[in-house]
Amino acid sequence: MDEKNIFIGKKPSMNYVLAVVTHFNSGHDSVSIKARGRAISKAVDVAEIVRGRFIMDVNLDDVRIGTERIVDEDRRDGLNVSWIEINMSRPVQDPAPKVRVGNDVIDGKPDHSE
Amino acid sequence: MDEKNIFIGKKPSMNYVLAVVTHFNSGHDSVSIKARGRAISKAVDVAEIVRGRFIMDVNLDDVRIGTERIVDEDRRDGLNVSWIEINMSRPVQDPAPKVRVGNDVIDGKPDHSE
Numbered sequence: 002m003d004e005k006n007i008f009i010g011k012k013p014s015m016n017y018v019l020a021v022v023t024h025f026n027s028g029h030d031s032v033s034i035k036a037r038g039r040a041i042s043k044a045v046d047v048a049e050i051v052r053g054r055f056i057m058d059v060n061l062d063d064v065r066i067g068t069e070r071i072v073d074e075d076r077r078d079g080l081n082v083s084w085i086e087i088n089m090s091r092p093v094q095d096p097a098p099k100v101r102v103g104n105d106v107i108d109g110k111p112d113h114s115e
Numbered sequence: 116m117d118e119k120n121i122f123i124g125k126k127p128s129m130n131y132v133l134a135v136v137t138h139f140n141s142g143h144d145s146v147s148i149k150a151r152g153r154a155i156s157k158a159v160d161v162a163e164i165v166r167g168r169f170i171m172d173v174n175l176d177d178v179r180i181g182t183e184r185i186v187d188e189d190r191r192d193g194l195n196v197s198w199i200e201i202n203m204s205r206p207v208q209d210p211a212p213k214v215r216v217g218n219d220v221i222d223g224k225p226d227h228s229e
Contacts, residue, residue: 038156039156040156041155041156041159042152042153042154042155042156042197045155045180045197045198045199046197048180049180049181049182049195049197052182053182053195061180063178064177064178064179064180064199065178066159066162066163066175066178066201067163068163068166068167081163081167083156083159083160083163084159085159085178087180
């Protein structure tokens with residue numbers, strides 16, 4: 002499975018939107034957007050901006066939530082942090098689409114040099 | 116379908132946790148936790164605290180995300196806001212569990228008055 006994880010942190014949302022769009026546009030078919038704690042809201046924003054403004058044919062496969070236990074050396078009790086995982090995929094694109102030229106079907110762009 | 120919507124706002128997370136737990140404990144079998152914008156992270160926290168600390172047998176049915184267009188009278192262009200909806204349910208509880216007393220099965224608490 003051709004998947005890539007993009008972890009949402011403290012940068013502006015559009016940085017992560019660009020990372021997701023770039024990943025899809027370089028031919029990959031799926032992305033997993035992950036975030037913890039307060040970055041969860043930003044992860045949803047990133048997914049929604051990609052879907053609504055940049056890659057219209059992307060599918061929202063599933064959204065998972067959960068809790069992760071963070072072990073902090075300063076605290077003996079540990080800390081629970083919520084996480085989200087948003088899995089998106091795009092129908093596989095043929096990088097060189099078949100093009101019909103006359104009665105022949107060739108790969109890539111039609112050749113007009115003849 | 117017996118469902119209740121709980122909208123996450125600016126109050127502390129535990130207020131909403133209490134609302135969800137109270138709803139389930141009053142015999143209802145499902146809750147939908149909804150939030151927009153920055154409250155999305157808090158909605159995930161609320162769901163995870165309910166699941167992890169209060170109602171262990173609750174099911175996370177599905178998590179949906181989307182975009183809502185807010186029409187603001189001061190802005191002509193409107194504003195897109197992300198939302199999340201977390202649907203949880205609990206196996207239906209028998210409000211008066213059958214209790215075995217001797218060879219008889221009766222409803223409710225055993226009657227010790229005999």
